Amino acid sequence: MRTFILFIVLFTCSLLVRADSGNFPLVATENTSEKLTFTFDPDTQKVLHVHDAFRFTDATAHAVSAPLRWKKKDWLKTGGVIAGTALITLIDKPVRSFWQDRDSKVWNTVERAGFHLGKPYAAFILTGGFYLTGVVINNEWAKETGLILGAAYLTSGAVQTLMKTVIGRARPGTNVGPWAFDPMSPEAAYHSFPSGHIQIAMVSALVLANRTDNPWLKAGLYATGGITLASRMYSDSHWLSDMAFGAAISWFCTNAIIKRMDETRYTNPLKKDNSIEWALVPTVHGLGLRGRF
Numbered sequence: 001m002r003t004f005i006l007f008i009v010l011f012t013c014s015l016l017v018r019a020d021s022g023n024f025p026l027v028a029t030e031n032t033s034e035k036l037t038f039t040f041d042p043d044t045q046k047v048l049h050v051h052d053a054f055r056f057t058d059a060t061a062h063a064v065s066a067p068l069r070w071k072k073k074d075w076l077k078t079g080g081v082i083a084g085t086a087l088i089t090l091i092d093k094p095v096r097s098f099w100q101d102r103d104s105k106v107w108n109t110v111e112r113a114g115f116h117l118g119k120p121y122a123a124f125i126l127t128g129g130f131y132l133t134g135v136v137i138n139n140e141w142a143k144e145t146g147l148i149l150g151a152a153y154l155t156s157g158a159v160q161t162l163m164k165t166v167i168g169r170a171r172p173g174t175n176v177g178p179w180a181f182d183p184m185s186p187e188a189a190y191h192s193f194p195s196g197h198i199q200i201a202m203v204s205a206l207v208l209a210n211r212t213d214n215p216w217l218k219a220g221l222y223a224t225g226g227i228t229l230a231s232r233m234y235s236d237s238h239w240l241s242d243m244a245f246g247a248a249i250s251w252f253c254t255n256a257i258i259k260r261m262d263e264t265r266y267t268n269p270l271k272k273d274n275s276i277e278w279a280l281v282p283t284v285h286g287l288g289l290r291g292r293f
């Protein structure tokens with residue numbers, strides 16, 4: 001069932017992304033006399049409970065504040081990633097030269113596919129697609145997948161957006177080399193490190209692969225990250241080290257989100273022992289706040 005839902009949502013999302021790019025026409029039916037409507041049973045409202053918003057907010061805040069709780073091994077991992085990225089910068093130029101020698105219709109197709117997989121609209125479509133599918137068919141697995149995707153995109157996206165602006169690394173296409181920086185520059189040409197495309201694509205791959213037990217499907221999902229990496233290198237938009245660090249951000253944030261969401265799956269993360277559990281409830285005057293001991 002989970003694999004079936006995953007296939008359906010991914011297929012639908014692929015059509016929407018193609019439509020967004022202008023390569024796939026959306027044709028409306030001429031028969032407008034019949035309207036498509038959804039009728040929800042009152043019991044279905046429980047899937048839209050504010051508890052989902054609590055868990056989403058809690059997981060996001062937990063991941064962003066994670067460095068405050070890191071132990072020695074966590075800082076060693078971070079140091080290893082930074083050191084590894086620094087080493088990769090030593091081969092940024094030769095790797096760029098390799099990709100500049102590539103030119104074919106096949107690589108052009110790969111470039112377009114990887115470009116769309118790493119765009120923000122792909123993140124919105126996947127998050128909304130899974131969550132809304134879960135709501136409509138009352139499937140907790142799909143709904144949970146949407147929540148995890150949204151929180152992972154948000155946290156990793158915030159980190160990479162802040163870093164690329166503060167660091168201001170020049171893109172390969174500027175032809176000023178991999179060691180040129182203009183911190184806080186508003187120009188996109190100096191927003192190379194880390195890569196935003198690989199950040200989004202890797203979150204998608206990591207979360208969805210984690211949500212399925214099918215080894216072939218896992219491999220296919222992980223491969224989408226490789227497609228985006230090749231795409232951004234082929235288009236001369238990023239250095240290899242940009243891609244490596246962007247993927248690392250996604251890995252750290254996604255794992256933190258998945259772990260936290262597992263911890264709060266059946267509990268309210270905002271409720272402590274002997275505390276009050278707050279929830280928004282509809283009233284005749286609008287919304288009210290209800291406390292439960």
